Amino acid sequence: MRGIPNYNNIQQYTESAKLPAGAYEVKIIRAEEQGGKNDSCALCILFDISDGEYKDFYMDKFKDEKKAYPDSAKFKGVLRLWYANGGQYDESNEKRIKTALERIKESNGLKTDFSKEWDGAVLKNCKVGMIFREQEWSYNGSTGMTAQPYQIITLEALKEGKFTVPKPKYLKDDDYSQTDTAANAASPIDDDEDLPF
Secondary structure, three states: OOOOOOOOHHOOOOOOOOOOOOEEEEEEEEEEEEEEEEHHHHEEEEEEEOOOOOOOOOHHHHEEEEEEEEOOOOOEEEEEEEOOOOOOOOOHHHHHEEEEEEHHHHHOOOOOOOOOOHHHHHHOOOEEEEEEEEEEEEEOEEEEEEEEEEEEEEEHHHHHHHOOOOEEEEEHHHHOOOOOOOOOOOOOOHHHOOOOO
């Protein structure tokens, strides 16, 4: 066995914290439109858990990932709400966006009329409830389960326990060969506007 200089100063790998499925209070960091595949576009709501045992969960994970992978780290606290694009899910997508915006509005006493005002900056620092469900993933031959943002609920519904955590979502057989090819270059965390996702 070869000796390792500086052995006593080397940190060991540790198990990273895993977010359980459930509902949490979250704080919106920012909201912006971002393009996707096949001319699709989504309202991306960047958030982090704002209270309890898992407070700052996504920022902590991002900072750890940034140390290990400085050029490819991504902030994973993102809920994507897809806009209508002429497809079969347009009505469902529009309802989902409206429901999310109205629940944010109700939870924060916003007076914004979202039929006329489309400035995502109004959502910054708003707090709301968010449901997370277990979802299976596959990447480079590995698979696992992780809690993913599922739905926005009002703070009142969160506090009163008036929500249901959906059953886990499993991949279909053809999804196991897919990999995440979307890569956004990471940047230093100077402020919330610099978070890559």
